[in-house]
Amino acid sequence: MRTDFPICPLQDYMMIERESQQEEDNSVSDRLERLKLQYSESGMRRSAEALIVVTHRGFPHVLVVQVANAFYKLPGGYLDPSESFEDGLITRLNEQLGVPESTAPNWLLARNKEAGDWKVRECVSMWYRPNFDTFFYPYLPPQHTHPKEIKKVFMVELPPKKIFAVPANMKLHAIPVYELYDNAARYGPLFAGIPHILSK
Amino acid sequence: MRTDFPICPLQDYMMIERESQQEEDNSVSDRLERLKLQYSESGMRRSAEALIVVTHRGFPHVLVVQVANAFYKLPGGYLDPSESFEDGLITRLNEQLGVPESTAPNWLLARNKEAGDWKVRECVSMWYRPNFDTFFYPYLPPQHTHPKEIKKVFMVELPPKKIFAVPANMKLHAIPVYELYDNAARYGPLFAGIPHILSK
Numbered sequence: 001m002r003t004d005f006p007i008c009p010l011q012d013y014m015m016i017e018r019e020s021q022q023e024e025d026n027s028v029s030d031r032l033e034r035l036k037l038q039y040s041e042s043g044m045r046r047s048a049e050a051l052i053v054v055t056h057r058g059f060p061h062v063l064v065v066q067v068a069n070a071f072y073k074l075p076g077g078y079l080d081p082s083e084s085f086e087d088g089l090i091t092r093l094n095e096q097l098g099v100p101e102s103t104a105p106n107w108l109l110a111r112n113k114e115a116g117d118w119k120v121r122e123c124v125s126m127w128y129r130p131n132f133d134t135f136f137y138p139y140l141p142p143q144h145t146h147p148k149e150i151k152k153v154f155m156v157e158l159p160p161k162k163i164f165a166v167p168a169n170m171k172l173h174a175i176p177v178y179e180l181y182d183n184a185a186r187y188g189p190l191f192a193g194i195p196h197i198l199s200k
Numbered sequence: 201m202r203t204d205f206p207i208c209p210l211q212d213y214m215m216i217e218r219e220s221q222q223e224e225d226n227s228v229s230d231r232l233e234r235l236k237l238q239y240s241e242s243g244m245r246r247s248a249e250a251l252i253v254v255t256h257r258g259f260p261h262v263l264v265v266q267v268a269n270a271f272y273k274l275p276g277g278y279l280d281p282s283e284s285f286e287d288g289l290i291t292r293l294n295e296q297l298g299v300p301e302s303t304a305p306n307w308l309l310a311r312n313k314e315a316g317d318w319k320v321r322e323c324v325s326m327w328y329r330p331n332f333d334t335f336f337y338p339y340l341p342p343q344h345t346h347p348k349e350i351k352k353v354f355m356v357e358l359p360p361k362k363i364f365a366v367p368a369n370m371k372l373h374a375i376p377v378y379e380l381y382d383n384a385a386r387y388g389p390l391f392a393g394i395p396h397i398l399s400k
Contacts, residue, residue, distance in 0.1 A: 059342045125399045138399035139377050142259045177339050182389045189382045196393030197400075199325045199338035 005157040010056040010174050018100050018165035032132055042081045045149040048089035049076035050156040054174055061174035062194055068169055072187060085152050086120040093118055099165045116159035124197050125153040205357040210256040210374050218300050218365035232332055242281045245349040248289035249276035250356040251324060254374055261374035262394055268369055272387060285352050286320040293318055299365045316359035324397050325353040
């Protein structure tokens with residue numbers, strides 16, 4: 001993998017805990033109901049997710065959020081209709097994994113500010129949700145002209161020595177690329193394709 | 201999928217037949233023996249393959265060669281140690297799917313020349329064969345510092361109205377991207393990752 005920005009070792013980063021962040025919906029059906037409501041109000045939903053790569057023992061790993069000891073997702077989330085993909089992704093990353101300004105000690109905030117901010121780089125993958133169900137595809141299937149959601153995945157550059165604040169109900173894992181490869185059964189097809197995306 | 205070159209409909213292209221091209225090795229063990237011999241003579245083998253995309257009924261399809269009604273492969277092949285990836289890929293494409301200059305009628309050669317040549321664009325994926333066996337990975341696994349083969353996959357731009365000459369023992373298929381998606385069981389992990397690679 002070659003990037004036009006540096007990839008740093010995992011041990012350069014510090015992780016602290018922040019307050020729990022509950023999922024906005026309690027069930028899949030609640031989630032789909034909200035998607036339908038949003039679609040009727042403001043059209044296709046837009047999401048942005050971050051592909052953040054670090055090295056560990058010299059091998060590339062991807063940072064992945066695990067919610068409630070259950071499912072895995074890339075950091076990021078839904079955008080407000082007024083947000084651009086790039087700005088919205090930075091906002092979601094700060095909400096999800098940023099050091100909370102109201103509760104963190106000043107020295108930590110200062111150190112984190114010194115480290116610098118994440119930078120959104122190339123869009124490396126785009127996924128469509130053609131229907132009001134849970135399936136996304138890396139293309140818009142034939143005969144589907146009105147996707148319900150579009151999700152863009154961006155490479156995100158991590159400045160050296162950044163501090164992550166991980167919500168208490170989540171875990172942040174660094175998963176080696178070989179663990180994701182050809183492993184849609186465990187991680188789903190989006191994650192299983194990350195090695196291909198990173199291979200160029 | 202967005203490319204910085206035009207993607208043309210399948211029906212713009214004409215396919216004729218050319219002489220059979222037998223595989224260089226008759227069995228997997230023969231193939232691995234040859235790889236070992238080449239490795240001892242000239243080090244890591246290099247291969248280049250072409251990701252050629254056309255539209256059909258408005259949907260992206262990938263051109264895939266099927267050998268002897270059996271396995272599928274992308275057009276391309278091994279490079280000589282002196283060939284660059286880009287020039288070698290053009291040579292392999294002309295040997296495999298080009299109109300043969302010695303046997304084709306002049307009007308066909310003229311029409312094909314007028315259409316223009318394939319153009320090698322971005323390298324979109326890199327695969328490593330770490331051992332003397334049949335497995336390739338889109339990364340070099342940890343503890344493997346001397347891969348036996350590296351394979352680069354390039355987007356290849358197809359000029360409108362190009363003529364393909366397909367060897368009599370092969371078929372050239374245009375496979376829709378949705379057929380490859382999440383289908384490593386049928387097409388293998390390289391093909392199953394093509395939708396991810398094309399999704400950006």
